[in-house]
Amino acid sequence: MEVEFMLDSSEDKKRATENILRQTREASRVDVHKEEDHLWSLASGKLCEQIKKDGKNLGKGILKVNSFINHRVDVGLVDLCGHALADCFKNRDVTLILTAQTSGVLPAQACARYLERPMIFAREKKPITISESYQSQSRSHTRRMDVSLFVAKEFMGPSDRVLIVDDFLASGTTAVALLDIVRQAGATCLGFGFLVEKEFEKGRELLIKALKEGKEDDEKGREEEIRIVCLANVVALDGEEGGEIRLGGGKKS
Numbered sequence: 001m002e003v004e005f006m007l008d009s010s011e012d013k014k015r016a017t018e019n020i021l022r023q024t025r026e027a028s029r030v031d032v033h034k035e036e037d038h039l040w041s042l043a044s045g046k047l048c049e050q051i052k053k054d055g056k057n058l059g060k061g062i063l064k065v066n067s068f069i070n071h072r073v074d075v076g077l078v079d080l081c082g083h084a085l086a087d088c089f090k091n092r093d094v095t096l097i098l099t100a101q102t103s104g105v106l107p108a109q110a111c112a113r114y115l116e117r118p119m120i121f122a123r124e125k126k127p128i129t130i131s132e133s134y135q136s137q138s139r140s141h142t143r144r145m146d147v148s149l150f151v152a153k154e155f156m157g158p159s160d161r162v163l164i165v166d167d168f169l170a171s172g173t174t175a176v177a178l179l180d181i182v183r184q185a186g187a188t189c190l191g192f193g194f195l196v197e198k199e200f201e202k203g204r205e206l207l208i209k210a211l212k213e214g215k216e217d218d219e220k221g222r223e224e225e226i227r228i229v230c231l232a233n234v235v236a237l238d239g240e241e242g243g244e245i246r247l248g249g250g251k252k253s
């Protein structure tokens with residue numbers, strides 16, 4: 001009301017209202033970003049802290065985190081991380097979260113819960129309940145074996161907008177195999193979210209190369225801007241067993 005007394009014309013009133021609306025919009029935008037950053041920093045900070053405290057360098061590039069991520073599980077931490085990953089993609093109209101059996105399931109499930117979308121995990125064996133499937137190949141370094149990944153055709157198709165989530169990005173073969181499955185389905189890949197990246201294994205480079213190659217073949221222009229985010233980055237695992245774990249913060253590019 002006070003404003004009304006001070007305004008001479010309806011033009012002034014219109015300008016004043018627009019001004020207030022703009023300021024309100026800007027204020028709420030700032031708050032949303034602050035909230036996102038807070039969640040990201042909290043999840044990334046807690047995960048890095050836990051890796052420093054309980055992660056073990058087993059030598060030969062292997063990081064053991066099976067006391068809180070991929071055997072015994074700190075469900076609160078994984079849930080927080082899944083939430084932070086979901087937050088990065090919340091405005092992208094994700095329809096499906098895809099991961100690979102086994103250790104990717106927990107972070108992918110947490111992420112899917114916050115995005116309120118289904119999660120599907122690529123299986124390493126095709127049960128009789130799956131008739132037609134997409135199939136791709138990857139290699140497990142921890143189990144030293146080639147792995148086949150299967151996803152039932154009935155659960156992924158051209159209208160899907162897929163976020164790929166896993167606990168680790170290491171050499172990148174699993175992420176590339178999952179991307180291959182998304183492409184076989186004719187679906188759109190929106191990005192990748194990982195708990196931990198092992199930067200020294202150069203999986204991100206392999207993934208970027210696969211994304212670029214796909215773009216050249218992407219006649220329909222289905223692939224949009226693709227983000228690759230990780231909450232913790234292992235820069236190096238020094239020496240043999242017990243060596244230092246050199247840790248960088250997450251990457252939210």
Ligand SMILES: O=P(O)(O)OC[C@H]1O[C@H](OP(=O)(O)OP(=O)(O)O)[C@H](O)[C@@H]1O
Binds near residue numbers: 100169173174
């Ligand atoms: O980038 P990459 O070199 O492909 O490595 C990442 C993959 O390795 C781990 O799986 P692993 O094969 O150890 O099996 P698990 O999921 O059964 O633990 C992890 O869960 C990722 O899926």
